[in-house]
Amino acid sequence: MKVTRIAYSYRLNPGKYARLEEQARRLGRVRCGVWQRYGSVAGAALSDRQVRDRWLAEGTHHTFGVLANAWKETVRDAMADIAANRAAAKVRVRRAIGRHTSDPAEQKRLFTELRAERWTADPYLARQMRRHWRRGRNRIRNQIVVRADQHNTRADARGRLWLAVPGLQQRAMVRIPLNTTVAPSGTLRLILRGGRVEIHYQIDAAAMPTSQRPCGAGAVGVDKGYTEALTDSDGGRHGTGLGALLTAESDRLKERNRRRARLRSIANSAAQRGDRAKADRIGRNNLGTVKRDRQAARHRARVRTEIFTAVHAVVDKASKVIAEDLTKTFTGRKPLGRNLNRRLAGWTKGVTAEALKNVSERRGSALVHVNAAYTSQVCHRCGSLGRRSGDRLHCTVCGVVWQADVNAAINVLQRQGDPDITLHTPHRVVKQIMQTRADRHRSRLPLPDSSLSIQQAESE
Ligand SMILES: [Zn+2]
Known part of the structure; x- marks a missing residue:
């Protein structure tokens, strides 16, 4: 099993950094070219090597202004991205095949043609692929892929590691100082963000220290909460101390801010009276920032530990964690403003996102982001909008009361591989889809004597 490691500059x-950024920008144009020309049917049967040969024959590569190895590796990477994009469409087409024919031999033939990229020749498959495969485009302009034999790492006299990668000209390597003592190996993916270079590379999990826990085997959906860091789709709750930590901190801050405001007004009125000495004394002794910052740092550390421990507990049992993309910022909502509770909750959301990403990467489980619209409001069994009261969700159609957060986590789990609701499906459209499904579910609800329709309803 391979796991991704990240070193930082x-x-x-x-x-x-500017030179690397320029190289990544030019390679972004290479990626755009690959997506434009081979991001659809035209590229389905081609290998990255064939694309390279074509571009060499046409002379396309002269327009990029980068070294040969750099654009070739980038073509390979972009073709792999396109293949992943195509594979996602195939999941939907496979489902369509299941509905299209019940003949096992015909199903098998279609699956084989699909897998072997021979679907262009089959009218039914070609039609299905055109329907389910949305044309993508390149959005990556900050990455450089470096082949294993194109980089080297040296330690300087003080023991700092320097990674040398090819620049824009032959024999002009760019040397990057690293913050780690482990040399990155294999193919490197350099990601340039905010003046810092992230060096992503893969290592064999077998080569990792044995103290490293492997991830579990199942797929688990998680819902982010306030009282506990995460609830999973098996009903497990993790990071149960989070709510108490946040409430205590919020109460403490409110009280402290109240006291500071009072002291500040005393200092101000002293200053107005002309008592500078008193005003200065209060400013120095009572309104300082050293203790305040230290306490804030300690609180942050506690919350991080709680959340990271929770994520580790989830990864203990999951090879695949399905979650809402918590890094997404919600627009159109009121700014968090001065409301402490909401500010704290907003910050823990970022920490949870970071923990999910890092722990999954380190321990080799996959993190899958799904669209979480309405996951906390609909019944996971029938899909109709439930009535929320406190931590309960009451489904009037099924007549069942669910634990709201467990229900949400199950919905999140089910969103993975949902044929209609993708990560970017708008909120409004999700609502329509959910309503249509709930109506369909209701219309197929069993007659008392029909066991067949019960099965249908259950499998919905
Ligand atoms: Zn229901």
């Missing part, structure tokens, strides 16, 4: 000078 350490105090990289801005000139080098």
